Amino acid sequence: xxxxxxxxxxxxxxxxxxxxxxxxxxxxxxxxxxxxxxxxxxxxxxxxxxxxxxxxxxxxxxxxxxxxxxxxxxxxxxxxxxxxxxxxxxxxxxxxxxxxxxxxxxxxxxxxxxxxxxxxxxxxxxxxxxxxxxxxxxxxxxxxxxxxxxxxxxxxxxxxxxxxxxxxxxxxxxxxxxxxxxxxxxxx
Numbered sequence: 001x002x003x004x005x006x007x008x009x010x011x012x013x014x015x016x017x018x019x020x021x022x023x024x025x026x027x028x029x030x031x032x033x034x035x036x037x038x039x040x041x042x043x044x045x046x047x048x049x050x051x052x053x054x055x056x057x058x059x060x061x062x063x064x065x066x067x068x069x070x071x072x073x074x075x076x077x078x079x080x081x082x083x084x085x086x087x088x089x090x091x092x093x094x095x096x097x098x099x100x101x102x103x104x105x106x107x108x109x110x111x112x113x114x115x116x117x118x119x120x121x122x123x124x125x126x127x128x129x130x131x132x133x134x135x136x137x138x139x140x141x142x143x144x145x146x147x148x149x150x151x152x153x154x155x156x157x158x159x160x161x162x163x164x165x166x167x168x169x170x171x172x173x174x175x176x177x178x179x180x181x182x183x184x185x186x187x188x
Contacts, residue, residue, distance in 0.1 A: 007048055010055050011040050018063060021143045024132050025067050035070055039063040060148065060158050064140070071136075123186055130180045134173050141169035142177075 015036065023032040039062045047058050131139060137159070144155040145166070156163045181187070 035066045039066050138169045138173035141166050142173035
């Protein structure tokens with residue numbers, strides 16, 4: 001049985017990434033804060049007695065469900081159906097390693113000037129905007145795999161789909177991001 005400090009430490013360790021992931025999904029800061037807070041409350045109320053090693057997967061599942069509930073409520077409220085599945089990834093043969101590009105940018109942080117820092121911040125802001133433009137399932141798969149660093153099996157379990165679907169969603173997301181970033185002059 002976990003104690004309150006362990007639960008508090010867990011929440012502190014995931015709060016920023018959870019907010020960012022949720023914000024990318026719902027594109028509304030207030031809604032993202034509410035979803036993350038509600039997810040934390042649900043975990044604390046229902047699963048605090050579980051071993052701390054189970055919390056990351058439980059929390060991700062709770063947060064995914066809360067995000068889907070938010071979308072369902074929005075759909076009912078607005079009576080608008082948004083279809084993100086029509087998006088198709090670029091059909092380019094060469095690969096693009098977005099994470100490698102970010103790591104190379106981060107590796108050079110120690111000796112950067114103010115102008116370099118502003119340029120880096122603009123690049124990161126552009127990348128975030130492009131991630132937000134991805135279709136919902138691609139964005140979810142991309143963030144779980146590359147932001148949360150879950151493996152394919154864990155991501156498939158969290159998304160409620162097959163491992164092949166996760167790979168397809170991630171591949172399309174990376175291709176779409178690479179194409180969009182190249183169009184904006186950002187290349188590896």
